[in-house]
Amino acid sequence: MSINRRNFIMATGIAAAASSAPGMLRAQTGSARVVVVGGGFGGATAAKYLKHWGGNKVEVTLIDPKTRHTSCVMSNLVLNNELALNDLRFGYGDLTSKYGVQIIKDTVSRIDPGGRVLTLKNQAPVNYDMLVLAAGISFKKPKGWNARKNPHAWIAGNQTNLLKKQLQAMPAGGTFVMTIPRSPYRCPPGPYERACLVADMVKSNGGGRVVILDANDDIQAEKETFSRAYSQLYGNIVEYYPGAETGFVDSNAGVVETSLGDFAGDVINIIPTQRAGGLVRKAGLTDGGLWAPVDVTTYESSLAGYEDIHIIGDAQGSGQPKSAHMANAQAKICADAILRKVASQPTDHPERLQNITTNSACYSPITRNTASWLTAVFQYDIDSNAMALAHIAEAGEWTRDNYSEMFDWANNLFGDTWG
Ligand SMILES: Cc1cc2nc3c(=O)[nH]c(=O)nc-3n(C[C@H](O)[C@H](O)[C@H](O)COP(=O)(O)OP(=O)(O)OC[C@H]3O[C@@H](n4cnc5c(N)ncnc54)[C@H](O)[C@@H]3O)c2cc1C
Known part of the structure; x- marks a missing residue:
């Protein structure tokens, strides 16, 4: 479970990683079969806390096609060889042995909200009483783009290693081109952080260019710092171009066409426009949009006809940042709400609503041994029935101490999610 390189120390406790649940469940009655789809930051946390707080009142099954989740968090450090992908892989063994979560290794291909049944790619259908969807993102692919030539590396795994190999093979004086999609996308500071790390590599390699083609009008997070x-x-x-909307990508020629003109590169990193994963969209849960609307006090779909279907993490569209820390926090609000329903308790008790908070945190390496950070706290606002930004803070500088704290923070988050 712990990452064994550099100063990674497995920290116990959740203080740095988790926002608190609005209240502990005291289940009196009822039981339910809860199925969680996706074993990433949102899904694994939800499955764990449903059993941790709910005990025998709930039967919890987690479905994911992979036996281990590969974390995007810290994955930019794979590019400059500070970490290996294996350092960022987390299995589901503890969820089963410590909490009693059942695991099914498969892909969910269809949701039948009326029949409350999931179709799996390879195995028999699975029934549920309550469903938690934490299946992450998918991409709107630009025309001409071939991800095997121009990796996104925005879902960690083979794509991350491919981008790393391309960067290692980039000639001295070469050009790295990266596109950034319009917000909202997964991890607001992530692309700018990646540009810093690649620039650091280029600098040590005798120079070159890092071209950032940002579809947004400005840097989306930690603007002053970046x-x-x-x-x-x-x-x-570094050359930063705001307002550069990606058009056709000629992956064979290594050219990105944008609203500001054409850009050629030796290594091209396309981070495409993002939206909820196909499963959530095909079920109609995004109502034709990019993200799934939810009630932020329960994370249940706010659309009619989808009762007891909850969406957490990057796929939901509540306006909160799309981060792992946030997915972990939302999972606890969602688990608490489900357990209250199972116990026939209201989820809209004023005391509970007042205590609904979530938070997000991102550490951004700026060089190979310094980092900055950004954190935001959101509080439920009863008047707007939405999560409102209550506090935001950032480091404002990059330091070695921040870099070291980043590993403690990440290990807390990993431990609270899969440990
Ligand atoms: C480079 C980078 C750096 C980042 N840094 C940070 C950071 O510093 N801090 C931070 O908080 N966040 C960070 N993030 C963002 C963070 O990784 C995401 O916000 C987070 O992973 C979202 O969690 P999730 O549970 O919604 O989705 P994921 O963690 O992506 O999990 C989705 C899971 O669903 C499974 N799945 C998908 N479809 C199906 C299906 N049909 N059936 C069954 N299972 C399915 C997948 O296999 C996967 O395991 C970073 C992201 C990137 C790309």
Whole structure:
């Protein structure tokens, strides 16, 4: 479970990683079969806390096609060889042995909300009383794009290793081109952080160019910090182009066509427009949009006809940042709400509503041994029936201490999710 390189120390406890649940369940009556789809940050946390808090009142099954989840968090450090992908892989053994979560290794291909049944790719259908969907994101692919030539590396795994290999093979003086989609996308500071790390590699390799083609009008997170890093640390390397909407990608020629013109690169990293995964969209849970609307006090779908279907993590569309830390926090609100329903308790008790908070945290490596950070706290606002930003803070500088704390923070989050 723990990452064994550099100063990774397996930290116990959840203080840095988790927002608190709105209240502990005291289940009196009822039982339910809860099925969780997706064993990433949202799904694994939900499955764990449903059993941890609900005990025998719930039967919890987690379905994921893989035996281990590969974390996107910290995966930019695979690119510069500070970590290996294996350091970021987490299995589901503890969820079963410590909490009694049942695991099915398969892909859910269809949801029947009326019949409350899931069709699996390889195995028999699975019935549920309550469903938690935490199946992450999918991409809107630009025309011409071939991800095997121009990796996204925005879902960690083979794509991350492919981008790493391409960066290692990039000639001195070469050009790295990265596209950033319009917000909202997974991990707001992530692309800017990646640009810093690649610029750091390019700098150590005798120079070159890092071209950032941002579809947004400005840097989306930690603007001051990244702007300063680009000018002070990587002045001759990073070129930042706001308002550069990606059009056709000529993967054979290595050229990205944008609203600002064409850009050629030796290594091209396409981070495409994002939306909820296909399972959630095909079930009609996004109502034709990119993300699934939810009631933020329970994470149940806010659309009619989808009772007892909850969507957490990146796929939901509540306006909160799409981060692993946030998915972990939402999972606890969702687990608490489901357990209250099982116990025939209301989920809209004023005391519970007042205590619904979530938070997000992202550490961003700026060089191979320094980092900055950003955190945001959201509080439920009864008038707007939405999560409102209550507090935001950022490091404002990149330091070695932040870099070291980043590993403690990540290990807390990993431990609270899969441990
Ligand atoms: C480079 C990078 C850096 C990041 N850094 C940070 C950071 O510092 N801090 C932070 O908080 N966040 C960070 N993030 C964001 C974070 O990784 C995501 O927000 C988080 O993974 C979302 O969790 P999720 O549970 O919604 O989806 P995921 O973690 O993507 O999990 C989805 C799971 O669903 C499974 N699945 C998909 N479809 C199906 C199906 N049909 N049937 C069954 N299972 C299915 C997948 O196999 C997967 O295991 C970063 C992201 C990137 C790309």
